[in-house]
Amino acid sequence: MPEPDGTLDPQERERFDVWLARYWEDPDCPICGSKDWSRAEKVHQIINTATLGPEGTSYPAVSFMCQVCGYTILVNSIGAGITMPDDAEAGET
Numbered sequence: 758m759p760e761p762d763g764t765l766d767p768q769e770r771e772r773f774d775v776w777l778a779r780y781w782e783d784p785d786c787p788i789c790g791s792k793d794w795s796r797a798e799k800v801h802q803i804i805n806t807a808t809l810g811p812e813g814t815s816y817p818a819v820s821f822m823c824q825v826c827g828y829t830i831l832v833n834s835i836g837a838g839i840t841m842p843d844d845a846e847a848g849e850t
């Protein structure tokens with residue numbers, strides 16, 4: 758389960774590393790062409806503002822940001838197998 762601030766626990770970090778090894782092929786940034794990416798070690802909750810409140814939905818994601826132009830890639834952490842649905846308290850995936 759991620760820490761309250763979204764920091765990945767050791768198992769999630771390991772699953773993130775497995776995902777990276779399998780899928781991350783050092784892509785070029787589609788905006789500036791750089792390969793200089795940073796990754797956040799936290800899960801972000803992307804909130805559907807149309808459904809705010811107790812019945813609201815959110816989508817857990819890990820992110821990669823281009824260090825040159827700031828372009829950001831979001832990957833659903835449940836879909837990627839990094840976090841579990843209950844851990845991320847997601848409404849939908």
Ligand SMILES: [Zn+2]
Nearest residue numbers: 786789823826
């Ligand atoms: Zn860029």
